Amino acid sequence: MERSGLAENKIATVEDNDLKWVLLCQKGDVEAFGILVERYQKKMLNVAYRMTGDYEESCEVVQDAFLAAFRTIKKFRGEARFSTWLYGIVINSTKNRLKQLKRDKSRFWHAGDNPGDPGDGAIDGFDCLAASGSGQQESLLEHLEKKELEAGVQKCIGLLESDHREILILRDIQGLSYDEIVTILKIPPGTVRSRLFRARIALKDLLLARIGEFS
Amino acid sequence: MTCRDIEQNLPAYLEDLLPEEEKDLIREHLASCRKCGKALEDLQRMELLLQNLEEVTPPPWLKQKILAQVKEGVHAEKGFFKKLFNPVYFKIPLQTVALLVITVLAFYLYRGEGPELKKEGVDIVPPAAILQQQQSSEKREPFRMAPAQSASTQMESLEKSDKSVAAPSRYTRREPAPPPQKSPLREEIRPESVQPAQPADGAVVALKKEFPPEAEEWEKREKRKEKRLAGDQDSAKPGLQEHKIDEAQLKAQPHEFSVASRSMERDVEGGATFPLRQSAPSTGIGNRDSKAESAATETAQVRDRHKKVEEIRILLRQYDAQKIESSVSGEKEILTAILPSRQVKTFLQKLEARDDTGTSVSVGTADAKQGTVEIRIEILRKP
Numbered sequence: 379m380e381r382s383g384l385a386e387n388k389i390a391t392v393e394d395n396d397l398k399w400v401l402l403c404q405k406g407d408v409e410a411f412g413i414l415v416e417r418y419q420k421k422m423l424n425v426a427y428r429m430t431g432d433y434e435e436s437c438e439v440v441q442d443a444f445l446a447a448f449r450t451i452k453k454f455r456g457e458a459r460f461s462t463w464l465y466g467i468v469i470n471s472t473k474n475r476l477k478q479l480k481r482d483k484s485r486f487w488h489a490g491d492n493p494g495d496p497g498d499g500a501i502d503g504f505d506c507l508a509a510s511g512s513g514q515q516e517s518l519l520e521h522l523e524k525k526e527l528e529a530g531v532q533k534c535i536g537l538l539e540s541d542h543r544e545i546l547i548l549r550d551i552q553g554l555s556y557d558e559i560v561t562i563l564k565i566p567p568g569t570v571r572s573r574l575f576r577a578r579i580a581l582k583d584l585l586l587a588r589i590g591e592f593s
Numbered sequence: 594m595t596c597r598d599i600e601q602n603l604p605a606y607l608e609d610l611l612p613e614e615e616k617d618l619i620r621e622h623l624a625s626c627r628k629c630g631k632a633l634e635d636l637q638r639m640e641l642l643l644q645n646l647e648e649v650t651p652p653p654w655l656k657q658k659i660l661a662q663v664k665e666g667v668h669a670e671k672g673f674f675k676k677l678f679n680p681v682y683f684k685i686p687l688q689t690v691a692l693l694v695i696t697v698l699a700f701y702l703y704r705g706e707g708p709e710l711k712k713e714g715v716d717i718v719p720p721a722a723i724l725q726q727q728q729s730s731e732k733r734e735p736f737r738m739a740p741a742q743s744a745s746t747q748m749e750s751l752e753k754s755d756k757s758v759a760a761p762s763r764y765t766r767r768e769p770a771p772p773p774q775k776s777p778l779r780e781e782i783r784p785e786s787v788q789p790a791q792p793a794d795g796a797v798v799a800l801k802k803e804f805p806p807e808a809e810e811w812e813k814r815e816k817r818k819e820k821r822l823a824g825d826q827d828s829a830k831p832g833l834q835e836h837k838i839d840e841a842q843l844k845a846q847p848h849e850f851s852v853a854s855r856s857m858e859r860d861v862e863g864g865a866t867f868p869l870r871q872s873a874p875s876t877g878i879g880n881r882d883s884k885a886e887s888a889a890t891e892t893a894q895v896r897d898r899h900k901k902v903e904e905i906r907i908l909l910r911q912y913d914a915q916k917i918e919s920s921v922s923g924e925k926e927i928l929t930a931i932l933p934s935r936q937v938k939t940f941l942q943k944l945e946a947r948d949d950t951g952t953s954v955s956v957g958t959a960d961a962k963q964g965t966v967e968i969r970i971e972i973l974r975k976p
Contacts, residue, residue: 408664415656423651437655444659445666528646550643575604582635592638 396460403451411448418461419444421552422468428547429472431536435479436472443471458561465554466562469544476540527592534584542577549574594618599629603636898972901952902926905970908943912936914968928970934959937966944970 394400396417402410422443426436447467454463535543548554548562559570585592599622605611606619623630902919905928909917914930921927932940937956944954957967 406667408660408667411663412656412660415659419651419655419659420648423655424648427649428646433649436649437652440651440655441659441662445662448663449666524647527642531642531646546643550640551646553644571605571610575601578604578636578639579600582632582639585639586635592635592642 394456394459397456400451400454400456400460403448404454411444411451414460414464415444418464421461422464425465425468425547425552426472428532428535428551429469429543430476431532435475439472439475440468442475443468446471458558462554462558462561465548465552465558469548469562473540473544527589530589531585531592534581534588537584538577538580541573542580545570545574546577546581550578594622596622596626596629599623599626600632603629603633607633607636607640898926902928902972904947905944905952905972908940909968912940912943914940915965924973926972928968928972930968930970931965932968934964934966937968940968 396414399410399413403414419440423436423440426439426443427433430436430439443464447464450467454460535546538546545559545563548559549556554562556567556570560567563570565573599619602611602615602619606616609616611619623633906917906919909928909930909932912932913936914932917928917930919926919928941954941956944952951973953971955969955971957969959966
């Protein structure tokens with residue numbers, strides 16, 4: 379599984395479909411950057427949202443991250459895929475925003491704290507769920523149960539340590555390869571694995587403790 | 594291997610990252626331990642749950658907002674260079690700064706002329722006439738300055754003044770005015786005791802040795818203007834004419850300075866024994882380098898000055914001068930005498946022909962009844 383992921387990554391690195399748009403962006407083409415924004419805004423927003431648990435905050439973070447990406451896109455040399463590079467910017471922007479928010483007011487994820495009632499920003503984010511995700515064939519009850527479960531999962535993710543949270547989001551939710559995670563987080567591959575495994579066990583324990591049996 | 598150890602290795606087991614030996618051990622344990630088996634199931638369910646989490650959808654405005662901010666940033670970067678050459682941000686401030694720099698430079702260059710002149714040995718001091726004028730104006734009394742006129746112009750004025758009513762001399766004392774028949778000239782005449790005279794045309798004139806043609810032309814023009822004014826107002830309102838004369842003298846000052854400077858240069862080049870700072874009090878031009886002259890030269894200068902005074906005395910006697918008096922006032926030696934009006938013109942011409950720099954001659958008020966005119970000759974004592 380890992381080997382196949384590395385192979386895919388190598389091919390993908392060679393075949394970066396974003397490269398031509400990136401080159402145009404490096405020449406100051408805003409329209410080309412618009413294409414990249416269109417392509418990655420959802421993924422980046424989901425990363426930010428899973429990190430912060432607040433939809434509005436995640437939108438702000440994504441804006442800042444894309445602006446930072448455009449400002450520094452001339453430094454991008456194609457050593458990794460553009461999406462990998464962009465993930466790194468979003469992760470850093472999100473962490474900086476969380477630090478800032480923690481300084482301003484302890485309103486987000488703190489160990490031992492109640493991550494918030496259902497009326498907080500996390501729920502706002504779920505209100506923006508894609509229509510395709512909530513199929514019309516699902517009954518209203520099932521839909522509500524699923525939303526409640528996902529909200530619980532999100533709360534548990536928020537209770538994880540920051541290092542565990544980001545690596546779990548990148549690997550288990552976004553499905554990035556270990557090499558990409560190594561590039562994004564700038565930590566050794568062994569550290570990535572051990573940290574990820576600890577994060578999984580921690581989240582499982584949290585889910586069992588908070589939600590009970592989940593399926 | 595305990596359940597806790599097994600549980601810690603379950604994520605790696607699921608990803609098939611463990612060696613075969615460890616995998617076999619875990620397999621055996623899972624087959625016998627229901628708790629660890631459930632933990633494995635939970636991990637697998639959690640993985641599915643995380644993979645199937647609903648994705649949040651970005652709001653429709655997000656892309657537009659990002660691109661708008663990006664464009665704004667691009668314009669801001671471009672705008673920086675535009676602002677750099679924008680008249681409001683760059684051009685006008687630059688012009689203002691340049692103007693200020695030029696103004697300051699011009700100011701210092703203008704001020705720098707003084708020291709340069711001093712370096713070259715030319716010192717400019719206020720003319721005595723101006724000082725006297727200031728003293729007189731302080732006393733709030735009418736005052737007549739000696740206009741810078743040529744000898745011929747002065748004599749015309751004298752002739753006119755002879756016909757007109759004689760006015761008190763500027764050299765009268767502060768005591769009650771003397772009777773008209775007596776000479777207004779007094780023995781001890783000092784600047785502080787000088788009282789402004791009553792206005793009269795040409796009553797007091799300061800005679801300069803040399804006048805540039807421009808000054809004479811200007812004087813003539815001023816004279817013509819005075820005559821025109823006097824035609825209407827007569828000599829009963831001499832204040833205006835007096836004012837004109839004062840202006841004429843003031844405007845003639847720069848010429849006097851230049852004349853004095855030229856004469857000094859000539860003297861220095863010609864090896865004259867006159868001290869460099871030997872300008873007439875009215876011109877006030879001197880040379881500070883005189884301090885560097887040797888004692889022998891100073892002795893020679895003193896000798897020359899005495900000789901000059903004696904020569905002027907003899908000249909005065911030749912022109913029937915009476916009451917020749919000499920006094921010392923500050924750095925000046927002052928010779929006063931009363932000359933017959935008819936002799937004044939020739940005397941002045943003779944004196945002028947002597948080419949004595951450092952000598953200033955003032956012609957006092959004419960006494961119409963006695964037909965005399967007082968003459969005051971100032972000779973600079975000290976260089």
